[in-house]
Amino acid sequence: MHHRSSTTESAPVRWLLIGLALLALSLFLLLPLLAVFVEALRRGTDVFCAALVSPSALSAVRLTLTAAAVSVPLNTVFGLAAAWAVTKHQFRGRALLLSLIDLPFAVSPVIAGLVWVLLFGAKGWFGPWLADHDIRIIFELPGIILATVFVTFPFVARELIPLMEAQGNDQELAAVTLGASGWQMFRRITLPNIKWGLLYGVLLCNARAMGEFGAVSVVSGHIRGKTNTLPLHIEVLYNEYQFSAAFACATLLGLLALLTLGLKSAVEQFTHQRASGRI
Amino acid sequence: MSKHRVIPGFGLSLGFTVTYLSLIILIPLAALFVKAGGLGPAEWWRILSAPRVLAAAKLTFGASAAAAMVSVVVGLLVTWVLVRYRFPGRRLLDAMVDLPFALPTAVAGITLTSIYAPNGWIGQYLAVWGIQGAYSPFGVFIALTFIGFPFVVRTVQPVMEDLGTELEEAAATLGAGRLTVFCRVILPALLPALITGFTLAFARAIGEYGSVIFISGNLPMKTEILPLLIVAQLEQYKYRDAAVIAAGMLMVSFALLFLINLLQRQLNWHKR
Amino acid sequence: MKILSYFPSAVILALLLTACGKRSTPGSTLLNVSYDPTREFYADVNAAFAKQWQSSHGRALSIEQSHGGSGKQARAVIDGLEADVVTLALAGDIDEIARQTKLLPGDWQSRLPDHSAPYTSTIVLVVRKGNPKGIKDWGDLVKEGVKVITPNPKTSGGARWNYLAAWAWASKQFGGDQAQILAYMTRLFKNVPVLGTGARDSTSTFAQQGNGDVLLAWENEAYLIGREFPGLSEIIYPSLSILAEPPVAVVDANAAKHGSSEAARAYLEFLYTDEGQTLAAKHFYRPRKPEIAALAASRLPELQMVTVDADFGGWVKAQATHFNDGGSFDQVIKP
Numbered sequence: 021m022h023h024r025s026s027t028t029e030s031a032p033v034r035w036l037l038i039g040l041a042l043l044a045l046s047l048f049l050l051l052p053l054l055a056v057f058v059e060a061l062r063r064g065t066d067v068f069c070a071a072l073v074s075p076s077a078l079s080a081v082r083l084t085l086t087a088a089a090v091s092v093p094l095n096t097v098f099g100l101a102a103a104w105a106v107t108k109h110q111f112r113g114r115a116l117l118l119s120l121i122d123l124p125f126a127v128s129p130v131i132a133g134l135v136w137v138l139l140f141g142a143k144g145w146f147g148p149w150l151a152d153h154d155i156r157i158i159f160e161l162p163g164i165i166l167a168t169v170f171v172t173f174p175f176v177a178r179e180l181i182p183l184m185e186a187q188g189n190d191q192e193l194a195a196v197t198l199g200a201s202g203w204q205m206f207r208r209i210t211l212p213n214i215k216w217g218l219l220y221g222v223l224l225c226n227a228r229a230m231g232e233f234g235a236v237s238v239v240s241g242h243i244r245g246k247t248n249t250l251p252l253h254i255e256v257l258y259n260e261y262q263f264s265a266a267f268a269c270a271t272l273l274g275l276l277a278l279l280t281l282g283l284k285s286a287v288e289q290f291t292h293q294r295a296s297g298r299i
Numbered sequence: 300m301s302k303h304r305v306i307p308g309f310g311l312s313l314g315f316t317v318t319y320l321s322l323i324i325l326i327p328l329a330a331l332f333v334k335a336g337g338l339g340p341a342e343w344w345r346i347l348s349a350p351r352v353l354a355a356a357k358l359t360f361g362a363s364a365a366a367a368m369v370s371v372v373v374g375l376l377v378t379w380v381l382v383r384y385r386f387p388g389r390r391l392l393d394a395m396v397d398l399p400f401a402l403p404t405a406v407a408g409i410t411l412t413s414i415y416a417p418n419g420w421i422g423q424y425l426a427v428w429g430i431q432g433a434y435s436p437f438g439v440f441i442a443l444t445f446i447g448f449p450f451v452v453r454t455v456q457p458v459m460e461d462l463g464t465e466l467e468e469a470a471a472t473l474g475a476g477r478l479t480v481f482c483r484v485i486l487p488a489l490l491p492a493l494i495t496g497f498t499l500a501f502a503r504a505i506g507e508y509g510s511v512i513f514i515s516g517n518l519p520m521k522t523e524i525l526p527l528l529i530v531a532q533l534e535q536y537k538y539r540d541a542a543v544i545a546a547g548m549l550m551v552s553f554a555l556l557f558l559i560n561l562l563q564r565q566l567n568w569h570k571r
Numbered sequence: 572m573k574i575l576s577y578f579p580s581a582v583i584l585a586l587l588l589t590a591c592g593k594r595s596t597p598g599s600t601l602l603n604v605s606y607d608p609t610r611e612f613y614a615d616v617n618a619a620f621a622k623q624w625q626s627s628h629g630r631a632l633s634i635e636q637s638h639g640g641s642g643k644q645a646r647a648v649i650d651g652l653e654a655d656v657v658t659l660a661l662a663g664d665i666d667e668i669a670r671q672t673k674l675l676p677g678d679w680q681s682r683l684p685d686h687s688a689p690y691t692s693t694i695v696l697v698v699r700k701g702n703p704k705g706i707k708d709w710g711d712l713v714k715e716g717v718k719v720i721t722p723n724p725k726t727s728g729g730a731r732w733n734y735l736a737a738w739a740w741a742s743k744q745f746g747g748d749q750a751q752i753l754a755y756m757t758r759l760f761k762n763v764p765v766l767g768t769g770a771r772d773s774t775s776t777f778a779q780q781g782n783g784d785v786l787l788a789w790e791n792e793a794y795l796i797g798r799e800f801p802g803l804s805e806i807i808y809p810s811l812s813i814l815a816e817p818p819v820a821v822v823d824a825n826a827a828k829h830g831s832s833e834a835a836r837a838y839l840e841f842l843y844t845d846e847g848q849t850l851a852a853k854h855f856y857r858p859r860k861p862e863i864a865a866l867a868a869s870r871l872p873e874l875q876m877v878t879v880d881a882d883f884g885g886w887v888k889a890q891a892t893h894f895n896d897g898g899s900f901d902q903v904i905k906p
Binding site for chain 1: 324413507538
């Protein structure tokens with residue numbers, strides 16, 4: 021009898037590894053999530069629901085969604101272009117470019133906000149010109165969007181680059197030989213190959229865009245019901261000793277992570293069925 | 300020098316990448332350097348060599364490196380389990396990995412603090428062993444690991460899913476043991492992704508602010524991180540000093556990122 | 572295809588355009604940029620003033636509110652947050668706005684009564700219920716095993732008041748001997764396990780997470796803890812503290828631009844009326860009006876207080892001597 025497949029471990033090793041991973045994740049991730057929900061529901065579901073439907077919470081949700089709706093597509097297009105340039109071609113300064121793409125990760129959110137203030141703030145480079153034309157960027161929606169774009173800049177690119185690197189160029193080269201145009205090649209070969217990586221990247225980018233705190237905090241005027249994003253609204257509530265309400269709003273962002281992943285699995289399953297049906 | 304490019308779209312994709320990069324990242328950062336450049340080298344030295352700045356730098360970079368290492372080990376384990384094994388609750392586990400991204404850093408900081416504080420769920424057990432969870436460099440490490448860990452999983456996961464099992468089967472057929480296959484076949488294939496994951500976790504940890512300030516205790520010379528020092532300078536309306544620390548921090552992290560990317564390129568070269 | 576490379580520029584342009592012309596009709600809104608512990612107070616003031624304005628002027632006024640650390644808020648106004656009025660923790664922060672911008676004149680403090688501070692407060696010691704460590708005065712804070720929670724004077728306005736209050740006590744205790752005062756302050760900060768970034772941050776550390784034996788806090792904040800966390804703490808009045816005068820000012824240029832100068836002035840004057848003063852007392856600020864202060868005296872007892880102007884030579888000097896880089900705080904926290 022063939023006792024086990026040649027590409028997996030024996031059952032005890034498998035369960036040991038699963039157990040270890042579960043332990044690590046529970047200590048690291050589940051416990052904080054649990055703490056958020058416990059705190060959120062400490063004063064009962066009424067307080068919980070009231071916190072979610074209060075006008076300032078709704079306005080914060082709207083602002084957060086708007087900021088994400090602009091910055092995520094922008095960074096997705098950028099991520100695709102950057103990954104294409106970096107992985108399908110060899111050129112001088114490639115390592116430099118890669119490092120520059122990573123750079124926003126290393127920029128403290130505080131600095132990410134500060135740079136926009138230095139550019140567009142009243143005393144910044146463009147400050148006087150903007151003031152003359154009565155254009156507001158800092159402490160308004162555009163500033164929040166710019167800060168979010170800066171912070172979430174590398175996510176899609178960084179997700180795609182190792183993936184496309186691992187896949188190599190063989191299929192694309194074959195397509196070129198067969199006379200495919202660049203667009204055809206991208207749509208028919210590259211995109212199907214990278215779609216999961218792309219989706220991961222977009223989800224990460226989105227989650228981070230919605231959860232960003234430090235940078236947005238610098239460029240937002242913290243005006244209740246106007247320029248507070250969801251994370252800033254949570255801070256406001258926390259500072260007003262409305263701990264339960266603060267954590268209730270935090271559960272929204274926790275649920276967002278779970279929801280996007282639910283979506284991802286659904287898409288995954290759907291495509292698998294389609295694929296197996298065709299073959 | 301320039302060889303003929305077979306795959307099209309080089310000019311377009313690189314042009315777009317560079318334009319966008321310049322507008323969103325480089326010009327704003329240039330503003331920072333111009334601000335910091337208003338001070339002479341002597342001033343730079345005075346600001347950056349202050350004992351408080353050095354202590355904060357040591358903590359920031361040290362804790363970030365340690366956190367990124369641990370993230371790689373735990374991240375590899377978790378990714379392996381998620382990709383290779385099927386067990387009840389796997390999807391939920393997969394979903395949970397993104398949590399540190401979605402949770403606002405401030406909320407993460409507050410919750411981690413309450414869990415690891417001496418009277419918290421975990422902190423009380425640590426206290427028995429004489430380990431102080433929150434309000435210590437260890438607390439900073441915990442927060443940074445929490446922040447950096449998903450980067451490793453999410454970078455390695457797509458590559459591992461893509462890896463397939465053909466090579467492993469071949470190796471097994473040739474009589475290689477499971478551990479040998481892992482070390483000789485799987486690990487090298489994952490190495491670029493692992494390095495990327497480490498880089499991302501490390502870079503992200505260096506800049507992290509929101510979660511750390513809650514858990515660290517913020518004691519000067521002991522548990523104060525660089526981003527907090529920047530904020531402290533801003534509160535005194537010292538934009539220039541803040542810009543100098545920020546610029547110094549950026550240059551060090553950029554050098555590190557650059558080195559790691561070079562290393563990775565070497566690895567890829569050898570593979571081809 | 573080349574057009575695609577201009578895409579980012581187009582997006583930035585679009586962002587700029589969306590920013591234009593977002594303000595509603597002139598004179599219908601007022602933005603009050605304030606510091607951290609005034610949230611509950613100004614929520615009440617805004618409601619009361621909006622009602623009064625509606626009845627006297629026949630049109631609605633919506634008052635927008637922004638809170639944060641005092642220094643951070645001042646910086647936001649300097650960088651272009653278009654506040655009509657600022658209500659901050661220290662005169663030094665509004666001075667900085669006047670110094671760095673042309674938004675309001677340098678003599679802003681003389682435009683309203685009582686140095687433009689319609690209410691005052693002080694710094695008190697908050698201890699755990701029953702006062703298990705027997706804290707009675709500043710001197711007890713340096714005892715072995717006492718953990719003191721205070722925010723960082725570098726990042727928090729309230730923390731600067733805390734610091735100066737402790738300094739004032741030590742100065743009196745040691746007859747102004749610098750070395751002894753510094754030694755006291757050093758021992759005090761040796762007992763601080765966590766330095767919060769703001770007043771509210773430290774309050775949570777003390778009340779929510781149960782850290783420390785003593786919290787140095789604004790008087791009004793101390794009473795708020797009593798209300799939000801019943802049975803957790805009690806307030807100890809030290810033998811000497813500092814008179815904190817949180818100032819208010821109209822930001823002239825912004826208010827003129829928004830056509831809300833009249834409303835902004837009336838809003839600040841409202842703080843000096845009986846109604847405004849009563850609200851201040853309700854939120855545990857010390858009212859300026861003697862008759863209303865008398866009503867609140869049972870809750871807010873008399874105590875000996877120094878002032879920044881008389882004992883520290885004003886905020887500019889205090890900031891330079893104690894809190895700027897190389898100041899006394901840097902010496903105190905040296906390892």
